[in-house]
Amino acid sequence: MWRNIASNALTFLVVAVFLAGGVLIWAQSEYENAGPLPEPICLEVPRGSNMSRVSEDLVSQGAVSSGTLFRLGADYSEKTQDLKAGSFLVPEGASMREITDIITRGGASTCGTEVVYRIGVNSAEVEVRSLDPATGRFVELAEFDPAADEPAPEAFTEVRGRADTRYRIALAEGVTSWQVVEELRSVDVLDGEVEVPPEGSLAPDSYEVAEGDTRASLIERMRRAQDIILQEEWANRADDLPIESPEEALILASIVEKETGVAEERPQVASVFVNRLRDGMRLQTDPTVIYGITNGQGVLGRGIRQSELRAETPYNTYVIDGLPPTPIANPGRASLRAALNPAETDYVFFVADGTGGHAFAETLAEHNENVARWREIEAEQAQQN
Incomplete structure (x- = not known):
């Protein structure tokens, strides 16, 4: 009798181990295989959120088949504590593993609504835009000149106070350091004063900032970026x-x-x-x-x-x-x-050619011909105006 009981228990244990192994294989497959999301979405992860809330949001948007399995996978891969706040683009058919990687690896947010402060050579403007997850393109919600357009558009005031709004400072190539600092002083998401840095020391680029960042820290980021670019290009310069x-x-x-x-x-x-x-x-x-x-x-x-x-x-x-x-x-x-x-x-010479570009010349005689043609173009343009 005891022999039969022991045999049955052993059989049950073998079956249980087999079933557990099958469940683990199934769970791993579900976690790593393509998910049910039919089209890209923008996943908002607020500050202070946790993996449980994120999993519920993913289930409600049809991005994962099981919130529990998503959380277990994140725990097993030891990424639960790495959750980052932000707005993240989740592509069509993303697996649970891919979504976990997207929301834990950090870096700049990849979608959502953002306010872009553009500092140009001749003017500055503010653009409010939102990424359309389906097309991967930004949709402009408003654009205005902060120095001339008062009050600001409603689309700007609506997103300005939202916790999930992102901010970006975009420098055009050819702006002067004085222009940069002057415009940064009017960007109300930034704090603190800053001196005008040396001319040429700032890298024209797009910089994501958070509310409360200091102007001095942003200028330092721009200087470091320009230093790196200059070192790289100098190292690859032509001879002589x-x-x-x-x-x-x-x-x-x-x-x-x-x-x-x-x-x-x-x-x-x-x-x-x-x-x-x-x-x-x-x-x-x-x-x-x-x-x-x-x-x-x-x-x-x-x-x-x-x-x-x-x-x-x-x-x-x-x-x-x-x-x-x-x-x-x-x-x-x-x-x-x-x-x-x-x-x-x-x-050794060049002059405007009327198309926005220039006509180049090796000799003064060729250059004078190009200048004469440009004067004719100027005269024609003056008559048309």
Whole structure:
């Protein structure tokens, strides 16, 4: 009798172990295989939330088949305590494992509503936008000039106080350090005062910020980013450049940045200035003269006077030899790369061609022809206006 009982118990134990093993294999498969989500969603994880609340939200949105299994998988992978607050794009058919990785790895939020403070060369604006998970594209909700449009649009005031709203500061290539600081002073999500940093030391880019961040910490992020870019581009510079230091590279890049808005032209524009430096020719570039007049504090808003072109200032490259003493703006990586790897040309002149770009020339005679054509285009444009 006892032998039969022992045999039956052993059989039951074997079956139980077998079933448990099968359940574990099934659970692992459910956790790692594609999920039921029919289209992308934006998952909001508020500050102070936990994996239990997130799992309930995922079940309600049809992203996971079992909240319990999702939580157990997160526990088993030791990621429950790594949950990050934010707005996260969960792709169609994401597995539980993939969703766990998305909400625990950190970094910038990938979807939701954000307010973008754009600092441009000629103006600043605020954009309110929201990512459409289905298309992966941002939908603009409002855009306005904070200096001119009062009161602010309702779409801005609605999201401004929400806990899940994200904020971003976007610097255009070619802005001056004074412009950056001046605009940051009006961004009300930032705190504290900050001094104007050296010209050229800030990397034009998009920076996510949180309410309460200091202006000084943001400026420091921009400076560190520019330092890294400058070091990388300097290390990969062409041979035999008439540039002796990274600081001179930054100066030349800032001139290239201000001389053309056509990305494809930067290497050609850079080649003109590099060739002039090699030949001992003066750079004769208007943006440096303008910087000497404005000190980078805003836009000149008028033409350069003949007296200003003749004035002996450190930034008048019609008068001085070589480079001006400092950058005249904050150049982006593309202009730095162009300055340090210019196109191989014999160009020493360029002038506007009426299309937004420039006509380049190797000789003064060719340049004079290009200038004459540009004067004709200017006259035609004046008649049309």
